[in-house]
Every structure is written in C-alpha cells, then in structure tokens.
Amino acid sequence: MSRIGVAFDKARADGRAVLVGCMPAGFPTVEGSIAAMKAMVSAGVDVIELEIPYSDPVMDGPVIQKASDIALAGGVRTADALRIVEAVAATGAPVVTMTYWNPIEQYGVDAFARDLAAAGGTGLITPDLIPDEADEWLAASDAHGLDRTFLVSPSSTDARLRMTAEHCRGFVYATAIMGVTGARSQTSEAAPILVSRLREVTDLPVGVGLGVGTGAQAGTVAGYADGVIVGSALIRCLLDAPDPAAGLTALRALSAELAEGVRHPQR
C-alpha cells in the first residue's frame, strides 16, 4: 500500500478529504521553502506536493511561474529539491513531488526514482508525461516502489480515463478546469462530472486541483473528491507578503482555513 494511499484511507475513515498543498522547492530560498512546507504541515496540510521548478512550466499560471523563476534564479537544483523532500518527509507528512518531465529525464529516470525513494518521497505527479510516453518511468517507479500520478482532464475520453487510471498508483489527479493553475473565484462545474466519470473506471482516490483558493471552495471540492489540491493561493501568501515572517503567518492562516474546509464537505 502506498503511503499516500494510507493518508487517503485515514481521511476517508474520518469522513473528510485529504488536503494537498503545493510549494515549489527553493522558493523563496531552499531554507525558506522548507520552513514554508513545515508551516503548512503544522497548520493542517495533510500531504505536501513539492514542485521541482522548471524553466518552461507550460501548464502553470503566472503565480507558480513567478515562484519557480525566483527559485531557479536562486540557483535551486534537482539535488536540492531531493534534500528538501527529505527534510519535509521527516515531519511525517507524505511528500509527493511534481515536475515537468525534462528535469527528470536529465537527472536520469531510474536515478531520480532511486534518490526520491531514498529521500522518503512517496511518488511523482507528472503534468506533461502521459502514460503513452511513460515506459521508462513505469519501470523505474515499479523498481523503487514509488507512486505515480498522471493527470486526467475534462476533455479525456472514457477510454483514456480508464487507461490513465490503470497506470496510476496512490491517487489520480483530476484537473478541475480546462486551463492553467491559478486560484479562481468559482470552482469548476466540470470537476464533479469528471470525478464521477472517474469513479466508474477506478477505485483509486481522486484528487482535484486547479482553481481552489478558499476554505469554502475546499469544502465544495471535498464534497465529491478524496483530495483537494491547492497551489497558487498558498504560494501567493509568500509572494505578496512584505517580509518572510508575515508570509509564513499568512501561509499558516490559509492552510488552517483550507484544512477546516476539507473537514466540512459540502455535499
């Protein structure tokens, strides 16, 4: 059983959804990102999604791109990201990494899987790697006992939903909207439909991401999904803060609000 799976099972037993919070590794600095992720965990985030920054994040909106640019300008490297995984995993919270495919390919697919597992990471979310091109990753994740999360989208056909879910382990990531990352004022109408379509083809837990920014929205998504994934809104707490301490305070407050939200599913 995957460690992420355990987190989903526990939450399900409590009648609530898992809160997944994303943060780029090395943003605003390596130490700053460790502090941020630890603050998120202590304020109630269940699972940390650690994004390895990439120079060309085509699926991300301006907030994540800006944070990634800051991290890269600060010199963060894939090896640093793995050190951060280790530091955050030490809190006991499951840490799943997320990145575009090229950084993994350059690190070496098997070497990355080996080092991620050694650092205590649970698995990898791949926004631009679909199962169709994933043979090497399927083998490496099997060899090193890692989860793998592929994305599905409202535009995915039933056949692709089934095929993609069959290749996932841990959970499936449903992108709630057709679009890039970024908090939105309304959560999507497409997401509940997508989740119910997924339920027809898989028993894996389903995480819903893209567009969630408030406790109320988290409660809405928790009404139909097993996991609520929040990125841009959390990152913005640090981007918009006048100083690092204020950033962490805002981050804790929003994490707590979201954690409260997932405990009150709106069905």
Add this chain to the structure above:
Amino acid sequence: MSATEPAPAGQLPDAAGHFGRFGGRFVPEALVAALDELDAAYRKAMSDESFRAEFDALLRDYAGTPSLLYPAHRFSAQIGARVLLKREDLNHTGAHKVRNVLGQALLTKRMGKRRVIAETGAGQHGVATATAAALFDLECVVYMGEVDTERQALNVARMRMLGATVVPVTTGSRTLKDAMNEAMRDWVANVDETHYLIGTAAGPHPFPELVRDFVRGIGVEARAQCLESTGALPDAVAACVGGGSNALGIFHAFVPDEGVRLYGFEAGGEGVDTDRHAASITGGTSGVLHGARTYVLQNADGQTIESHSISAGLDYPGVGPEHAWLHDSGRANYLPVTDAEAMAAFELLCRTEGIIPAIESAHALAGARKIAPGLAAELGREPVILVNLSGRGDKDVHTAGEYFGILDKEQ
C-alpha cells in the same frame, strides 16, 4: 507538379509521432483530445482530393507558388558555387510560412473552430496567420516575445492592420520560446474553440508531421525546377534552421536522393563555444521541450538555456524532432553560422543580386558560402547548391541598418 503532393507512404514518424527516439507527445492530458482531433482531421483531409485541390488552388492563386527558382550568378561568382535560390521570399506575406498557414487554416475551418492562436519570432508566421485569419474570417491572437515585438516592429504593425491581436510576452527570455509557452497556455484553456496554429515543424505529434507536409511543396517544386533548368539534381541543399520548417520543407523531397547532401544551418550567434547562440543540434543535448523529445539548449538539470541570435526567427532553444532524427541518422548535416557570418552574407546578397533577404535566410546563404570550397574540392568542380531563401528582409531593415551603422537606434 503539385505542391501538395503527399509524402511517400511508410516514412516517419510512426503512428505515435516518433522519429526514432525523438518526437512524441509530452503534453498535459488536457491537450490530448485536441491533438487526436487534429490528427484525425489532418489524415482525413490529406486523403481527400477536394482538400488537396482547395489547398493547391490557394497556394497557386493566393500565395503565388510555385515560387521562382533563380540562378544567382553574381552571388555565385563570389562564393565559388553555382547557387540556385528558391525564392520563398516572393510568396504572399513574404516567407515560406504562408504555405503551412494556409494548410492549417483550411483544417481549422474543417474542424469547425473559429479562433486561431499562433506564436511568432520574426513575425513572418504571425503575419501569415493574421492574413489567413482575415481570409477565413477567424479570430486571431498572436503571441510574440517582447524583445521580438521591438526588433520586428514592422511585422507587429502588419499583424494589427490585418485584424490580429498581438500579445507581447514578458516572461523568460521574452523571445520565441516564451511566446510558445504562452500560446500553449492559451490553448489548454480554450481548446474547444481554438486551433493552435504552430508555426514550425516542432511541438507535439501531429504538428511536426503536419507542418512538414504542408511546407514540403517547397522541395517538390525546387526538385522539379532544378531538373528542368540544370538537367540534374543539386549537389547540396541548404537552409536555415530555427524550428526547422523551411529546412524540412526544402529537404523533404530530396531525402530519398542519396547523392544530394542536406545542410541545415543553425544560428551560431556569437559562437557555439560561447553561451550566446541558438544552435540546438550542434550545441545542445537530447531533452524534452514544448511537447516533443528533441535537441534542446539546456543545463545539466534540464532547465532551458536562453538562446541568442541576431535573427528573431532562429532565436529558439529547440528544434523540430525530425531534424534531430535526420541529424542522428546522418542523412542531414547541421552546422552553426554566426551572427557576423550571416550579416556578411546578407550584405553580399543585397549588393550582388539586389535582393534583401531575411536575416534567417542569410544564415543559409552564409552556410552555402562556408561549404562551397569543401564541396568543390570533393567534387572536383563547381558545386551546385540549392539555397532556400525562406523570406524577405523588409522586416529586418531596422536590425540590419543598425548593425551596419546605416541607421541610429532612434531612427
């Protein structure tokens, strides 16, 4: 001779878009349905006589092809090779790009979409897209790096006159790479009603194949024109390589002609041994960028390195995957040409032939000049080099004027 003559059966890519280890689809799942729809529409269209007839008619009556094949005698005398120029600069909108755009605009119509988006570097693809959008009554948004909107101001004006919205992109290197990122983001968000009209033979499957097939008429025409005017095939074919559409366009019909050497000239900027160039094949490594596995300028962590070229249309840190494969298989040769070499060839063509080339195309001219002595020695006679003059230089008059000190920055 038809510019829309289909590519011979059995050629790469495979059904999943792989050219050997290159190509494929490295995209968000959200785009897969649109890529599948495009692939199906494209295959249906290419096997449909009426589509090809419509495309042929547009190329002939609207774009003005076949473009001329011109023996550039005075330029030839200067470089020691018999140079035949494929005059894509004479096409409507001033570059080879119009062929691809007309093909994709027809497909857009067939798919029932009402909006096109495009990325552009030199602006020639943007102008061609804006033109086709006007002709087909489609909404048109063009993403262009902010740096490029400045050095290609004339083309920005042309696009706006044609009714397109030009969006300057301010992220990253503010050049073609970032324009492509923004266009992809737009596409992910608006894929239902929007076709992403990619401007070069790059990106996820089926774009590299589809763009190649829409531009391969360049080589089909040139091959027949060569045979007609010289009685033989050329010794070498030369083209500049940004994403690689004009190069593939002129190469493709010659790929089976083993005696014809194929040369792609990449933007060497200030030198491939510096960190200021855009030579993805000669100076890059295998990786994934913009939806395909190909050669990429990147650091050890897989972060894209910003490219540099005096030519906006070549200022791109990737290349179409078919070129990556042609390089690995040894069928084509890729060499860098520096900014200075390109500008010297630019000036030489202006002064000897009265033709102002695009700075992109000047890289191909400089490349021909570079390989001429070696070819002559090898063949024991003056070589015949077919050069793709991919576009005209009007858009570059400002850049060139500054480079040669003819214009002040303010003028």
